[in-house]
Amino acid sequence: MADARPFHWEYQPPAVPREVFRVEGGRPLSGTVRVSGAKNAALKLLAAAVLTGERCRLTNVPEIEDVRVMAETLADLGVVVERPEPGVYEVAAGDVDWLFVPLEAAAKMRASFILFGPLLARFGRVIISNPGGDRIGRRPVNLHVDAMRALGAEIEYRNGYYFAKAPGRLRGGEVTFPFVSVMGTENAVLAATLAEGRTVIRPAAQEPEVDDLVAFLQKMGAAVGRTAPDTIVVEGRRRLRGADHHVIPDRIEAGTFVVATAVAGGRVTLEGAPCEFLGSFVEVVGRMGVQVACGRDTIEVEGIPPGEGAYRPIDVETAPYPGFATDLQSPTSVLMTRCAGTSRLHETIYEDRLEWLGELRRMGAAVAILDPHHAEITGPTRLHGADVNISDLRAGASLILGALAAEGTSFIHGGHHVRRGYENIERKFKDLGARIERLPEQVSSTPS
Numbered sequence: 001m002a003d004a005r006p007f008h009w010e011y012q013p014p015a016v017p018r019e020v021f022r023v024e025g026g027r028p029l030s031g032t033v034r035v036s037g038a039k040n041a042a043l044k045l046l047a048a049a050v051l052t053g054e055r056c057r058l059t060n061v062p063e064i065e066d067v068r069v070m071a072e073t074l075a076d077l078g079v080v081v082e083r084p085e086p087g088v089y090e091v092a093a094g095d096v097d098w099l100f101v102p103l104e105a106a107a108k109m110r111a112s113f114i115l116f117g118p119l120l121a122r123f124g125r126v127i128i129s130n131p132g133g134d135r136i137g138r139r140p141v142n143l144h145v146d147a148m149r150a151l152g153a154e155i156e157y158r159n160g161y162y163f164a165k166a167p168g169r170l171r172g173g174e175v176t177f178p179f180v181s182v183m184g185t186e187n188a189v190l191a192a193t194l195a196e197g198r199t200v201i202r203p204a205a206q207e208p209e210v211d212d213l214v215a216f217l218q219k220m221g222a223a224v225g226r227t228a229p230d231t232i233v234v235e236g237r238r239r240l241r242g243a244d245h246h247v248i249p250d251r252i253e254a255g256t257f258v259v260a261t262a263v264a265g266g267r268v269t270l271e272g273a274p275c276e277f278l279g280s281f282v283e284v285v286g287r288m289g290v291q292v293a294c295g296r297d298t299i300e301v302e303g304i305p306p307g308e309g310a311y312r313p314i315d316v317e318t319a320p321y322p323g324f325a326t327d328l329q330s331p332t333s334v335l336m337t338r339c340a341g342t343s344r345l346h347e348t349i350y351e352d353r354l355e356w357l358g359e360l361r362r363m364g365a366a367v368a369i370l371d372p373h374h375a376e377i378t379g380p381t382r383l384h385g386a387d388v389n390i391s392d393l394r395a396g397a398s399l400i401l402g403a404l405a406a407e408g409t410s411f412i413h414g415g416h417h418v419r420r421g422y423e424n425i426e427r428k429f430k431d432l433g434a435r436i437e438r439l440p441e442q443v444s445s446t447p448s
C-alpha cells in the first residue's frame, strides 16, 4: 500500500483541546513554591538515554506536555519508556524498531530534533523530519545538520526529511558554529560521544542545561568536558552505559515566579532554586529595585503591590548564557509596566518574540514595538483585566503574570501552550493565594 503519510506541505496539525486561564488579579502573593525540574534539560537527557542499550533513570523530570511528547516519540521508535512514579522516567533503548522521527513529532515540538545526533551515532542512520517545514514557520536546523556533516555523516534532504547515514561510525572532528546554538551544541555533543576520535565544539553554548547534559553523559561513561567556557571536547567511546540522574531546577520557571511576586506584590520563597543558574537576571531585577535574596538553594522575593510604588526602568538585551535569557524577556516585559519611566528591550535571539507585547497592550501596557528586535515600555501603568490570546508558552506565562497584577478579571486564551513548559502553574499560583483557574476553551469568556 502506498505511504499514507502527508507531504510537509499537506500536513495539517491535529486539533488540540484549547484551554483558557481565568485570572482575578490584584491579590499579592505569599508563601513558598518549589521549582520543578528544567524542561530544557529533561528533554535532552531523555534523548541522551538512547545512546546506550542499558537502562537510564531520570528523577525530578517535570510533568509537562513537552516531556510527554518526547516520551511518546521515544516509545513510537520502540524505546521502552516507563514512569514508575510522577517525575521519574526510566528509559531502555536496547534496540529500536524504527529509525524514523516523523513530521507528527517534529510539528508538536522542535526539540524532537535533539534525537538526530544520538540516533545517528548509536545506530548509524536515521530519517528525521525537519521541524522547519514550511507549514510550521521558519525554524532553521542548519547548524545541527552542518555539525553532523562535520562528524562524517552523509545527509540528504528530501520531501521535508533529513536522510542521514554514518558509514561505519561517526568520526570526531572540529565543529565550529557561526554563532552560539543551545540544541546545536547539544546535538553535536551527543553525536560525538560515540564517534571515533576527538571532537572539539566551539563556540559551545554555556547554558546550565548543557552542563547538566554533560554531567549525565559523564555518568554514562562518556569522555566529555569543557576545556574553556565556550569549548567542549569529546573523546568518542565505543559504548556508553546506563546511569541515574536528577534533573537540575528550571531557571526559567524560577525567574517567572520572581517576576510574578515583583508585579503582583507580596513575599514568596522559591525552593530548589539556586540563583547561580539565573545568569544576569537576578542582577537586572535587583537593579530595577526588586528585593531578591539568594540562599544556598532558595530565592526570597519581595514585591511592591501595584499602586503602592514603582520600580526603576531598565534597558535589557537578551544574549546566550550567562547573558540575559531570551526566555525571561517576556516576563521581564511585564515588570517593565511597573517601572517609573521608559524601559527598552532588545531581543537579539529571535525574530518574532516581541509580537506578544500587542496582547500585553490590551491589558493597558504602554508598549511601542519599534521593529522585530526592539520595543519600549513606559510606566508605571496599572494593568486591567482583558481577553488576550497566546501562541507561545513564555508569552502565555507572562500574560498570566500581567493578569495577576491587573485590576479585574482576565481570560488568557490558548492557555494550553503554557502546559508545554510549566508544571502545574495554576496549582502553584493558587497555593500562593492567587485566583486562577484553567478551563476548557468553550467556557464563556465574558467577564461576569
Ligand code: EPU
Residues within 6 Å of the ligand: 039, 040, 043, 111, 139, 140, 141, 142, 143, 144, 145, 180, 181, 182, 183, 184, 326, 327, 349, 350, 351, 393, 394, 421
Ligand atoms: N538557529 C539557526 N540555525 C540552527 C539553530 C538555531 O539559525 O540550526 C538560530 C535560531 O533560529 C535562533 C538562534 O539560532 O535565532 C539561537 O537558537 P538556539 O539554537 O540557541 O535555540 P534552541 O536550542 O533551538 C533552546 C531552548 C529555547 C531557548 C533557546 C535560546 C530548548 C528545547 N529550547 O532552543 O527555549 O529560547 O535555546 O536560549 O532547549 C523555551 O523553553 O521556551 C524555548 C524556546
